[in-house]
Amino acid sequence: MSMTILPGAHDGSGGAPPRAANRLIHERSPYLLQHAHNPVDWLPWGSEALEQARREEKPIFLSIGYSTCHWCHVMERESFENEQTARFLNEHFVSIKVDREERPDLDHLYMSAVQAMAGQGGWPLNVFLTPDREPFFGGTYFPPEDRWGRPGFRTVLEDVAALWKQRCGRVTESAGQVTTFLHTQIEAAPRGAPWPDDPRPLLTRGAEELKGVYDARYGGFGHAPKFPTPHHVRFLLRHAQTTGDTEALAMAVRTLDAMAAGGIHDHLGGGFHRYATDSVWLVPHFEKMLYDQAGLAQAYTDAWQVTQDPRHAAVVRGILDYVLRDLTHPEGGFYSAEDADSEGEEGTFYVWRHGEIIALLGPAAGEDFCQAFGVAPGGNWEGRSILHRLRLDGTAPADAEPLTPALEQSRKRLLEARNQRPRPHRDEKIIAAWNGHMIAALAQAGRALAESRYVEAAARAMRFAEQNLWLGGRLTRHWRDGQSTARGYLDDYAFMGLAYIALHEALHEAGHKAIPEAPPSNGYLAQAVEIGRTIGRLFGQPSGALAYTGRDAEALIAPIFDIRDGALPSSLSAAVMLLLQAGHLAQEPELIAAANAAVRANGEHILPSPTAHSALLAALTAAPRPPTPAGAASRRARPRSRSALPGSPRPGDMG
Numbered sequence: 001m002s003m004t005i006l007p008g009a010h011d012g013s014g015g016a017p018p019r020a021a022n023r024l025i026h027e028r029s030p031y032l033l034q035h036a037h038n039p040v041d042w043l044p045w046g047s048e049a050l051e052q053a054r055r056e057e058k059p060i061f062l063s064i065g066y067s068t069c070h071w072c073h074v075m076e077r078e079s080f081e082n083e084q085t086a087r088f089l090n091e092h093f094v095s096i097k098v099d100r101e102e103r104p105d106l107d108h109l110y111m112s113a114v115q116a117m118a119g120q121g122g123w124p125l126n127v128f129l130t131p132d133r134e135p136f137f138g139g140t141y142f143p144p145e146d147r148w149g150r151p152g153f154r155t156v157l158e159d160v161a162a163l164w165k166q167r168c169g170r171v172t173e174s175a176g177q178v179t180t181f182l183h184t185q186i187e188a189a190p191r192g193a194p195w196p197d198d199p200r201p202l203l204t205r206g207a208e209e210l211k212g213v214y215d216a217r218y219g220g221f222g223h224a225p226k227f228p229t230p231h232h233v234r235f236l237l238r239h240a241q242t243t244g245d246t247e248a249l250a251m252a253v254r255t256l257d258a259m260a261a262g263g264i265h266d267h268l269g270g271g272f273h274r275y276a277t278d279s280v281w282l283v284p285h286f287e288k289m290l291y292d293q294a295g296l297a298q299a300y301t302d303a304w305q306v307t308q309d310p311r312h313a314a315v316v317r318g319i320l321d322y323v324l325r326d327l328t329h330p331e332g333g334f335y336s337a338e339d340a341d342s343e344g345e346e347g348t349f350y351v352w353r354h355g356e357i358i359a360l361l362g363p364a365a366g367e368d369f370c371q372a373f374g375v376a377p378g379g380n381w382e383g384r385s386i387l388h389r390l391r392l393d394g395t396a397p398a399d400a401e402p403l404t405p406a407l408e409q410s411r412k413r414l415l416e417a418r419n420q421r422p423r424p425h426r427d428e429k430i431i432a433a434w435n436g437h438m439i440a441a442l443a444q445a446g447r448a449l450a451e452s453r454y455v456e457a458a459a460r461a462m463r464f465a466e467q468n469l470w471l472g473g474r475l476t477r478h479w480r481d482g483q484s485t486a487r488g489y490l491d492d493y494a495f496m497g498l499a500y501i502a503l504h505e506a507l508h509e510a511g512h513k514a515i516p517e518a519p520p521s522n523g524y525l526a527q528a529v530e531i532g533r534t535i536g537r538l539f540g541q542p543s544g545a546l547a548y549t550g551r552d553a554e555a556l557i558a559p560i561f562d563i564r565d566g567a568l569p570s571s572l573s574a575a576v577m578l579l580l581q582a583g584h585l586a587q588e589p590e591l592i593a594a595a596n597a598a599v600r601a602n603g604e605h606i607l608p609s610p611t612a613h614s615a616l617l618a619a620l621t622a623a624p625r626p627p628t629p630a631g632a633a634s635r636r637a638r639p640r641s642r643s644a645l646p647g648s649p650r651p652g653d654m655g
Contacts, residue, residue: 544597569615
């Protein structure tokens with residue numbers, strides 16, 4: 001394979017000669033470009049790489065990750081930059097790199113395979129395929145050598161290469177079995193399942209199941225690692241509002257308060273880190289993802305509307321101000337993420353030594369700040385301190401009082417000092433689904449908090465999307481440096497449609513009707529309706545299910561249906577929410593019927609495990625009883641009260 005020498009390309013060791021660039025140098029993905037100077041002969045996913053594997057009769061080594069992934073960086077340093085390992089890969093495999101954020105279809109497909117084979121998933125995702133793209137072995141992070149009871153990457157490569165050479169027929173047979181399994185597991189049940197005429201008992205069962213995994217001491221659901229899961233919180237808030245379930249409300253509020261007090265929350269710059277590695281929300285995995293900011297901003301906005309607690313409003317403003325300051329393109333779109341690592345270590349940008357704070361603020365103000373934010377001379381994480389406001393005995397999730405003026409001034413001074421540090425890498429891809437999620441969060445918060453600047457930022461971001469993410473009437477997945485590539489998936493359409501709905505509703509509120517260059521709010525609603533119709537044309541199946549990939553997408557070895565919630569609400573949940581809301585607001589009964597059909601088609605997946613679909617349960621609170629298209633859908637929606645949550649039931653929706 002030909003490789004290119006670029007001036008100034010080095011292998012990372014000072015004074016080393018230039019290292020050849022592989023084919024990834026011609027890509028636009030920040031993640032692929034991070035690997036462009038590895039000695040591995042990486043190829044991007046495509047016909048050239050797949051044809052090479054068939055021609056040379058070599059197995060494919062497929063590695064999937066993203067540019068702000070900490071363990072992806074670790075494996076690159078340990079294995080993909082190792083000359084000896086690279087030579088072995090180049091001799092025995094065709095190596096392909098994929099950015100999961102650009103190709104979520106490939107990530108979803110092969111993640112399902114690895115979870116089936118290895119019992120777990122994560123990133124980096126490393127999968128071995130036949131030349132026909134069928135997986136036969138895989139895992140996540142592999143250490144360079146055998147350790148921690150798991151095989152080293154070089155051991156894995158040698159074993160797979162030997163297996164391929166000696167028993168290629170058995171490997172192909174095994175791969176075929178995995179592919180058959182993928183068809184049965186990923187494909188939405190075509191028959192559907194008997195869907196209850198009144199699914200309100202299902203909603204109650206979902207709330208009860210969340211109560212069963214709720215951490216009553218520290219908030220949140222399950223144990224370490226603990227993820228924010230804002231869709232769980234939003235469902236509980238809606239369930240509490242519709243049923244009067246005070247326990248559901250208390251769980252949601254305590255979880256939000258605990259996260260806001262914890263180290264997962266950036267107390268200086270606003271926003272939230274990816275997840276907590278412990279049960280108490282103290283030690284985060286430090287990367288910051290745009291979609292987490294969007295989901296959590298919506299959850300805290302919902303809580304503010306229910307509780308009127310000023311702390312919840314303050315958290316919303318902190319999240320949104322962080323996004324507008326640090327994750328926003330000059331023309332209004334939103335970048336994808338910030339890395340966990342800086343200066344070669346995770347968390348360096350965010351943590352503090354006790355002496356640093358005293359030196360910056362002075363003894364009195366410094367000690368007051370350290371007392372308020374849990375900073376001790378010995379640190380609370382690897383000799384340094386993660387700022388937090390937790391009571392670690394679990395008696396209360398947070399200090400009830402807001403910061404005093406003196407503490408707020410100290411916070412600002414520390415933020416200014418932190419901004420002088422080398423910043424983590426920022427992935428500047430602009431992803432359609434995540435931008436739609438963030439636009440909706442801004443519009444909802446602007447409406448609830450009477451902050452027109454947030455609605456204006458949402459409208460500006462939507463103009464950016466309209467100008468850059470649509471090509472020939474087709475929504476694209478992402479944009480970077482003036483180019484849009486890859487056809488959009490179901491989540492891109494669904495979240496962008498929800499963004500139009502949120503802007504439509506925000507412009508109905510007094511004080512938000514003079515946004516520069518914004519169309520009339522019914523223009524936003526018309527766009528949402530059109531997206532709803534497009535979803536049916538591009539993704540709809542005869543069963544009523546919605547595929548993740550469009551009819552014009554690359555054919556993969558198995559169909560993909562994104563049904564279960566993950567870090568984001570599933571594409572199914574987002575699409576159902578869009579179809580229901582647009583159908584009610586625009587009095588379009590066919591959209592409501594499409595939402596109902598999509599839910600029924602996936603009944604066999606939803607009914608046994610409602611908490612795996614909590615975002616869908618939240619969507620169903622808008623119309624818990626499947627409406628008769630000619631009846632309930634044609635009723636004019638009555639105005640909702642100012643205290644109602646977005647998407648919560650309106651009078652007449654209960655059937």
